[in-house]
Amino acid sequence: MKTAIAIHHVCFEDLGTLEPLLEARGYTVRYVDATVDDLRRLDVVTPDLLVVLGGPIGAFDEALYPFIADELILLRQRLQSRRALLGICLGAQLTARALGAHVGSMGTKEIGYAPLSLTVEGKASPLGALGDVPVLHWHGNQFDIPAGAVRLAATEVCPNQAFAFENHVLGLQFHLEADARRIERWLVGHHCELAQSGIDLCELRSRAHALQAPLSAAACAVFSRWLDALEPDLQPGRP
Secondary structure (H helix, E strand, C coil): CEEEEEEECCCCCCCCCHHHHHHHCCEEEEEEECCCCCHHHCCCCCCCEEEECCCCCCCCCCCCCCHHHHHHHHHHHHHHHCCEEEEECHHHHHHHHHCCCCEEEEEEEEEEEECCEECHHHHHCHHHHHCCCCEEEEEEEEECCCCCEEEEEECCCCCCCEEEECCCEEEECCECCCCHHHHHHHHHHCHHHHHHHCCCHHHHHHHHHHHHHHHHHHHHHHHHHHHHHHHHHCCCCCC
């Protein structure tokens, strides 16, 4: 039985459509709450897959949220193990920091559904399965591409939307995992940010419902391709 640990920061930013895919592929999924659980006691080397999810704080906010410092230590340990790691939004920013890259404010918000512009490398990567299907963006910070990593995608607002590091680390600034059927949880949980950013909540909800089927299918294809490439390295006990 393969194991996957998902570190989350708010309860509604979960594995979404990725969770049933992992379970169908034989993974036992366990959630760890970064805000409550003791990350210093967490074994991040043994699990076959580690996923670090999103949240409405900055990857550089350890002075305000001390658990971020523990999370960065944890990520460096995972990176040293050379085992599979997926970072999403805040998780990707934390992964980039753990790899030595800068993370900072964009000076604007990118919230809503929009397609990606894939690089040549991105088109050849699992992200190539996306085609022109819009994905959910929800961030105001961005990462630089870590040294040794490959830039995979961009948008007009944010030039660094995804990176791959070697063959076992994938960082996604956007929320490919978000389940459009549960978008209401996002709209409630991020109510203040949406209001402050002047986002049309009704339009965002409508877009989520319209894209539910194509985005879920595209997300499944992307994550399946990534996991397929990793499967030889995702055997229990592999160093």
